[in-house]
Amino acid sequence: MLAERPKILYLVHDLSDSTVHKRVAMLKDGGADVTILGFHRNNTPPRSIHGFTAIPLAKTYDGKFIHRTLITLRMAVTISKYKAYFVKADVVIARTLEMLSIAVSIQSFISRSPTLVYECLDIHRLLLKQNIIGTALRALEGWLAKRASLLITSSPAFIREYFDKYSLVRCPSYLIENKIYQPVPQIQPILTRTATTPWRIGWFGAIRCHKSLNILISLVQQMSGKVEVIIRGKPSYDQFEDFHKQTSGIQGLSFEGPYKNPDDLEKIYGDVHFTWAVDMFEEGLNSSWLLPNRIYEGGYYGSVPLVQNHVETGKHVKSFGAGVQLTAPLQDQLIKFFKTLTTDEYKILQTQAQVVPVNNWILTKDDAVYLVHKLTNLRKENNE
Secondary structure, rough: OOOOEEEEEEEOOOOOOHHHHHHHHHHHHOEEEEEEEEEEEOOOOOOEEOOOOEEEEEEEOOOOHHHHHHHHHHHHHHHHHHHHHHHOEEEEEOOOOHHHHHHHHHHHHHHOEEEEEEEEEOOHHHHHHOOHHHHHHHHHHHHHHHHHEEEOOOOHHHHHHHHHHOOOOOOOOEEOOEEEOOOOOOOOOOOOOOOOOOOOOOOOOOOOHHHHHHHHHHHHHOOOOOOOEEEEEEOOOHOOOHHHHHHHOOOEEEEEOOOOOOHEEEEEEEEOOEEEOOOOOOOOHHHHHOOOHHHHHHHOOOOEEEEEEEHHHHHHHHHOOOOEEOOOOOHHHHHHHHHHHHHHHHHHHHHHHHOOOOOHHOOOHHHHHHHHHHHHHHHHHHHH
C-alpha cells in the first residue's frame, strides 16, 4: 500500500535551477512528500526547496560534458550511501540521462525498487550524433530507460523528432510544457506599454546562443537608437568569446544580470515590447524542437514573441494567433520589421498577444494534482 502522501525522490541536474523548484512546487501541491537529491552549479546549493530536504551530491559546470560524465560515474559507484532515500521512495523521478544512470545503479543495492520516471527536457546534441558516440549513448539511454515506467518531456517535437525516430526509449510519454506554475489562477495582468520607439526586446533566461547575441548587437547598431535590447538571466560563458566584453559599451544593449523566477517576471517582461524567443544554439536539433520557458512567461505578461517560423516555437506561437514570425535571412528580416513597424501595427500585435487564453501560459494546482495522481497510479500498476 502507498502512504497517504506518496513519497517522491527527485534526482536533478542542478539544485538551484528555477525549473527544478517549479517542479518541486507542483509535486508538493499535488499531494506528495518530496526529497531532492542532485548536482549543483552554485557554490552554495540550497539545503531545502519549498520546505523539502535538498541533498547536494557534487558541483558540476555548464557545458563540461566530460567532467559531468566522470562525476556521474563516480556517483553511480558511491550512490549506495544514499540508498535509504531510495528505499523510502514510492517514485523516483530522474531528470536528465545522468540522473537516470544514477537511479538505475542504486537498484542493485536495494531489494524494493521504487517506480522510476525519466524526465528529459532537452536532447543533448551527443545523443543525436550519427557515429559511434551517438549510437552508444542512445543504446545506454534505451537500456537505462527499460527500468522506467514513464517519460516526462516538455515539447511534442521531442517525442516526434527524437524519441519516435532515434531513441530506444520505449516507455509511455507524458507532456508537461514549460508553462508558469500558478497554483491558484490569478487575474492575468494587462500591462500597458508605450507603443513608440525605442522598441525594447527582452532576452531572458538561459543565455547560450552566440548567434542571437551577434544578431541583436548588429540590430541595435543599425537601428540608431530605435531598438534597445535588454538581456537578463544566466549566460553560458563557454558559448561566447567574452560575453561581458561583447555586451559592454554598446549603446542600446545591456546585460542586467540574473533575476528571480517567478518573482521578477512581471517586472522584466512588462518593461519590454518583445520577447526574443529565437534559439540557434543547436540548430536543426534541440533548438528547433524545444518550447522554452520564455514564450510562456512573456506570453502571460503580454510581451510579443519574436520567433523563427520554421521551428517548433514558431509553430506553437502561431497556433495561438500571436507573435512575429521571422524568416531567413533572420537579421535582414529583423531590420526590415523594425524599420517599418508603426504604433498602430504594434498595438495590433499587442492585442493579439493579450487575447490568447491564459491556460496556454500557465499550469495550475489541478495540473499538479493530476501529475501526482498519475505517478501514484504508476506505482500501483507496478505492484499489481
